[in-house]
Amino acid sequence: MAKFESLTGNDAAAHALRQCKPDVAAAYPITPQTELMHKFAEFVANGKVDTEVILVESEHSAMSAAIGSSAAGARTFTATSANGLALMWEVVYIAASNRLPIVMPEVNRALSGPINIHCDHSDSMGCRDSGWIQLFCENGQEAYDTVIQAFRISENPKVLLPTMICFDGFIISHTNEPVAMLKDEAVSQFVGVYKPDRALLDVENPYTFGPLDLPEWYFEHKRQQVEAMRNSFEVIESVGAEFGKLSGRPYGLMDGYRMEDAEVVLVALGSTCGTARVAVDVAREQGVKAGLLKLRAFRPFPIKQLRQALSKAKVVGVFDRSISFGIEGGPLFHEVRSSLYGGKQPVIPFVYGLGGRDIRVEQIAEAFKTLQQVGKSGAMDRDVEFIGLRD
Amino acid sequence: MAINLKTLSAKPELLAGGHAACAGCTGPTVLRQALLAAETPLVCGSATGCMEVVTTLYPHTAWRTPFIHNAFENSAATMSGVETAFRALRKKGRIPDREIGFIAFGGDGGTYDIGLQSLSGMLERGHKMLYICYDNEAYMNTGIQRSSSTPKGADTTTAPAGSVKAGKEQNRKDLTAIVIAHNPAYVAQATPSDPRDFMAKVQKALKADGPSFINCIAPCHRGWRCKPDSGIAIAQLAVETCFWPLFEWERPGKFTVNYKPKEKKPLEEWLKLQGRFKHLFEPKNKPILDELQRDVDSRWVELLAAEERTKDVQVK
Ligand SMILES: Cc1ncc(C[n+]2csc(CCOP(=O)(O)OP(=O)(O)O)c2C)c(N)n1
Numbered sequence: 001m002a003k004f005e006s007l008t009g010n011d012a013a014a015h016a017l018r019q020c021k022p023d024v025a026a027a028y029p030i031t032p033q034t035e036l037m038h039k040f041a042e043f044v045a046n047g048k049v050d051t052e053v054i055l056v057e058s059e060h061s062a063m064s065a066a067i068g069s070s071a072a073g074a075r076t077f078t079a080t081s082a083n084g085l086a087l088m089w090e091v092v093y094i095a096a097s098n099r100l101p102i103v104m105p106e107v108n109r110a111l112s113g114p115i116n117i118h119c120d121h122s123d124s125m126g127c128r129d130s131g132w133i134q135l136f137c138e139n140g141q142e143a144y145d146t147v148i149q150a151f152r153i154s155e156n157p158k159v160l161l162p163t164m165i166c167f168d169g170f171i172i173s174h175t176n177e178p179v180a181m182l183k184d185e186a187v188s189q190f191v192g193v194y195k196p197d198r199a200l201l202d203v204e205n206p207y208t209f210g211p212l213d214l215p216e217w218y219f220e221h222k223r224q225q226v227e228a229m230r231n232s233f234e235v236i237e238s239v240g241a242e243f244g245k246l247s248g249r250p251y252g253l254m255d256g257y258r259m260e261d262a263e264v265v266l267v268a269l270g271s272t273c274g275t276a277r278v279a280v281d282v283a284r285e286q287g288v289k290a291g292l293l294k295l296r297a298f299r300p301f302p303i304k305q306l307r308q309a310l311s312k313a314k315v316v317g318v319f320d321r322s323i324s325f326g327i328e329g330g331p332l333f334h335e336v337r338s339s340l341y342g343g344k345q346p347v348i349p350f351v352y353g354l355g356g357r358d359i360r361v362e363q364i365a366e367a368f369k370t371l372q373q374v375g376k377s378g379a380m381d382r383d384v385e386f387i388g389l390r391d
Numbered sequence: 392m393a394i395n396l397k398t399l400s401a402k403p404e405l406l407a408g409g410h411a412a413c414a415g416c417t418g419p420t421v422l423r424q425a426l427l428a429a430e431t432p433l434v435c436g437s438a439t440g441c442m443e444v445v446t447t448l449y450p451h452t453a454w455r456t457p458f459i460h461n462a463f464e465n466s467a468a469t470m471s472g473v474e475t476a477f478r479a480l481r482k483k484g485r486i487p488d489r490e491i492g493f494i495a496f497g498g499d500g501g502t503y504d505i506g507l508q509s510l511s512g513m514l515e516r517g518h519k520m521l522y523i524c525y526d527n528e529a530y531m532n533t534g535i536q537r538s539s540s541t542p543k544g545a546d547t548t549t550a551p552a553g554s555v556k557a558g559k560e561q562n563r564k565d566l567t568a569i570v571i572a573h574n575p576a577y578v579a580q581a582t583p584s585d586p587r588d589f590m591a592k593v594q595k596a597l598k599a600d601g602p603s604f605i606n607c608i609a610p611c612h613r614g615w616r617c618k619p620d621s622g623i624a625i626a627q628l629a630v631e632t633c634f635w636p637l638f639e640w641e642r643p644g645k646f647t648v649n650y651k652p653k654e655k656k657p658l659e660e661w662l663k664l665q666g667r668f669k670h671l672f673e674p675k676n677k678p679i680l681d682e683l684q685r686d687v688d689s690r691w692v693e694l695l696a697a698e699e700r701t702k703d704v705q706v707k
Binding site for chain 2 (some may be wrong): 023024026050051052054055056057058060061064065066067068069070071072073074076090091094193199200201202203206207208209210211212213214216217
């Protein structure tokens with residue numbers, strides 16, 4: 001029987017990082033990521049982990065130093081939120097294109113402006129095309145588990161891409177929940193030691209990282225990133241399965257709840273999936289054949305698996321915790337709808353929870369009813385519905 | 392290692408020929424001299440800019456040391472990550488236990504302007520690495536735009552000399568002084584026209600117990616509008632006029648002036664060789680010329696005074 005500890009998501013992630021024994025970390029404080037780095041700094045200060053920590057003067061330098069460190073051959077992490085990620089944006093892309101397996105807990109927070117410190121997914125969505133693997137977590141346990149898996153996924157030679165572990169600011173990062181931790185040795189064995197083929201510190205075999213790439217080659221290099229992303233599907237699944245054997249908690253690309261006979265299905269990311277599970281039960285009591293599809297991997301986006309999982313659904317609703325101005329529905333909605341292209345089901349957009357606004361069970365149960373009505377009406381399209389918004 | 396032709400000619404060139412720099416560019420001369428001076432293996436990095444562009448045209452590289460280019464404003468941060476990884480992996484016994492030198496390069500744009508924060512952070516954190524700014528006094532890679540290192544009055548594409556404006560309206564930023572204010576281990580100004588002086592400084596900097604910085608003048612004949620074969624001579628004239636004094640600053644605060652011209656040449660001799668200052672010789676711009684000379688004079692006096700003031704400071 002696993003031993004549970006009461007940990008915040010930030011502390012759980014910090015423990016996972018400690019157990020993965022990173023060589024180098026570079027970070028800069030921003031709410032709600034701060035406590036993760038406080039905890040990690042405490043581990044360093046007390047000799048619980050011997051990571052060299054670079055306390056940089058900005059997030060841009062955090063990612064820049066992480067790139068230098070990872071290219072040098074060191075297992076490297078950083079962590080951030082919202083404006084910090086936005087400030088990094090330029091180098092977030094460079095990390096991926098250099099094929100550096102940097103791991104980054106990304107504690108989701110709304111992007112300015114107006115400035116707001118609470119949860120939404122606008123920050124992660126802002127760099128969905130940066131070439132990073134993006135895995136979303138439902139709770140502190142998943143944040144812990146996903147950090148550990150992230151090193152294995154990123155450092156796999158068929159992948160060599162950085163991974164963002166996205167978990168909801170405050171809702172997960174600052175909430176105490178029971179978290180089952182693995183033994184230090186078990187994690188250490190599971191992640192192993194990072195030994196890259198090419199490293200700057202291998203002075204006998206000098207490599208040039210980050211050369212100027214003109215039209216003759218740039219396209220081919222982008223294509224290689226595409227292949228790496230394609231390879232990552234299988235690696236995410238196999239690492240998730242192996243982790244399951246170790247912990248009893250297997251992971252895949254997505255996870256369904258009451259999907260067997262579900263006719264009205266909601267697709268969502270992150271902590272809302274916990275609330276949505278209860279809402280599925282409520283909706284079922286009210287006579288709606290509801291189901292939930294929790295997406296874990298947003299990048300790579302598992303089109304085939306999603307299509308398969310939703311093949312029996314009559315109506316699909318998509319919950320976005322971020323907005324895409326000038327088009328109906330958020331980024332998740334558009335990915336889901338394009339995955340289902342050619343299908344017969346209506347796919348309906350909802351936007352909720354921006355800037356940390358709460359989402360409640362009744363609101364999601366209500367959304368299930370709306371979806372059922374849309375299904376009956378035979379309409380295929382509908383403008384986005386904003387949940388819990390003042391008129 | 393002695394810096395003489397005999398020992399230097401026995402060392403391998405770490406920057407291969409065949410790179411794409413303009414004929415007569417002094418940037419690669421700065422790089423080669425720095426690389427040749429090192430007494431340990433090196434890992435180098437550079438900010439975006441001419442030197443990065445001309446040396447790393449994929450699928451070629453001129454670098455025979457490991458090299459990383461990340462972006463424009465983060466050469467110092469990137470190399471501070473490399474240096475930290477070195478300490479981390481050495482401590483864990485995962486790399487051979489020996490010294491490696493770390494050099495970050497950047498142009499004046501990547502150092503004085505957009506990369507100043509990253510440089511400041513690296514200096515403050517105390518990474519044991521050398522930052523070399525090759526200062527060609529403008530953003531050359533993108534077409535000769537003014538930087539905060541561009542001298543007052545210079546004609547650049549973003550602050551051109553026209554009928555109502557006489558080029559750049561502001562004075563240069565004194566970056567070397569800003570770096571010294573961080574109290575790093577070692578700071579110097581150098582020129583590729585005096586390789587012995589520059590290379591000795593690189594050796595000192597790489598051995599220093601903490602961060603070090605060398606600001607090296609690097610004439611760009613395209614931007615300065617001088618003869619392509621005159622770059623090194625113009626660099627030396629910058630020293631002879633005291634526009635670009637050669638000096639060192641060592642912790643805990645000792646200034647040493649490495650070269651004192653017997654006869655300090657008038658600044659005009661340096662300015663008149665460069666097309667970017669041509670308009671300053673129109674009578675209406677005489678006040679600017681005078682101001683530039685006054686500025687050089689007062690800085691030189693200040694520097695000599697600083698040397699005198701700190702002559703008893705003991706360097707460890
Ligand atoms: C963030 C960012 N802004 C602007 C640029 C465009 N840019 C590339 S190199 C350069 C100028 C470099 O000037 P400098 O550092 O003086 O080096 P030089 O080209 O003169 O060698 C500029 C403006 C860029 N690459 N990145």
